[in-house]
Amino acid sequence: MRSEKCIRCEKEPATRGYYCEGCNELAKMEDSCRDIAGILDASITKASGGRWGFTLMIFTMGEGGFLTYISNAKREDMILAIKEWLVKQGEQEM
Numbered sequence: 001m002r003s004e005k006c007i008r009c010e011k012e013p014a015t016r017g018y019y020c021e022g023c024n025e026l027a028k029m030e031d032s033c034r035d036i037a038g039i040l041d042a043s044i045t046k047a048s049g050g051r052w053g054f055t056l057m058i059f060t061m062g063e064g065g066f067l068t069y070i071s072n073a074k075r076e077d078m079i080l081a082i083k084e085w086l087v088k089q090g091e092q093e094m
């Protein structure tokens, strides 16, 4: 039995190669996310001429789970868009 820690979260024991179960699942979802983002990016670019950005966030249900995202925008632009959206939702002040 391996006793080494997961190289990603450094919390759980690595049970699948270098990752723990959760990080292994997250890595798989990140691969899927990249595939989905390629399709989204092509569709959005075709429809808008490249003027629209997107962010796709995927997460496990419940507290303490995993979340990952992919975007065609620069990180700072994506974060600003999310903050603006949260303000519009009444969840945050600018």
Ligand SMILES: [Zn+2]
Residues within 6 Å of the ligand: 006, 007, 008, 009, 010, 011, 012, 019, 020, 021, 022, 023, 024
């Ligand atoms: Zn891990």
